[in-house]
Amino acid sequence: MESLFIPTLVVALAEIGDKTQLLALLLAARYRRPWPIIWGIVVATLANHLAAGAVGSWVARELSEETLSWILAAAFGAMALWTLVPDKLEDDETRRVRRFGPFMATLVAFFLAEMGDKTQVATVMLAAQYPDFLMVILGTTLGMLVANVPVVLAGNFAADRLPLALIRRIAAAAFAALALYAIYQALKLSGMLA
Incomplete structure (x- = not known):
């Protein structure tokens, strides 16, 4: 269950105030x-996160558990800082997909907006950390x-009333x-802690 619960929590936290949340709005x-x-979000996220999860696996x-722990620590530290920076949604992204219906517009826009995004990076990290690939996805x-x-x-x-900075x-x-x-x-794996 940890392979399901932790990825759910991490991505839900990373998504707050993210450009894809602004896109959803x-x-x-x-x-x-x-x-x-909603169905466009589901399909786009599954496709994007399957690819990211494959990279993480x-x-x-390829890496030792200790090396992976250090990389994970650095990545989570970077995510902590990255989360503090509010995302902006570029107008070009939304203008290009308006001519499609809601499902296709969402599918294309979400898939593209997720490329290199915090939640995609988190998916790579989580798939590297947890062995149950499908549960992570x-x-x-x-x-x-x-x-x-x-x-x-x-x-x-909801968007106007949420304290997004907090x-x-x-x-x-x-x-x-x-x-x-x-x-x-990582310190435990390296033998620096008992």
């Missing part, structure tokens, strides 16, 4: 049809849905705690 306001948008096979996809479906369903109402700081603190735990694990 924009698509919800534009199309006013939540279900095609490959990295896990399901968890990261579920985390994406936990963060984005309420935005799609609530539209502008939520970003809490998410950054959670990533910093994960980085410290990964450092502890």
